[in-house]
Amino acid sequence: MKSNNESPKQTSVLTAEEVKERISLLEKRNQEIDLEIELLQSQGFKVEELQWHIDKLHEYNEIKDAAQCVLGRLDNFRRAVRTKYSNDSERDLRLHLKLI
Numbered sequence: 001m002k003s004n005n006e007s008p009k010q011t012s013v014l015t016a017e018e019v020k021e022r023i024s025l026l027e028k029r030n031q032e033i034d035l036e037i038e039l040l041q042s043q044g045f046k047v048e049e050l051q052w053h054i055d056k057l058h059e060y061n062e063i064k065d066a067a068q069c070v071l072g073r074l075d076n077f078r079r080a081v082r083t084k085y086s087n088d089s090e091r092d093l094r095l096h097l098k099l100i
Helices: 016-042 047-099
Strands: none
16 A cells, blocks of 8 residues: 555555455445446436436536636626726825815
8 A cells, every 4th residue: 555655656565465455345336336326227217318417517517617717707807997996096085185
């Protein structure tokens, strides 16, 4: 097993016992996933529908990313306007105070 202070390129040698433990964990996880699949199928979900759902998730993420870009630009614009007007207001106030 890797220790936290090893660089990512370093690899460690697993003992036979560690390999067996990892295989056992993977087999257990595989069984859990099979049970989840059976449960979903018993609820009426079909494997064929999966690609449609994946496509819709991709579409949603693309729309969300575009919306975040628009909101980011809008925020930058608002900051620029706020800065401009706050600087103008300060200048106007200073001019007004000098005239008094």
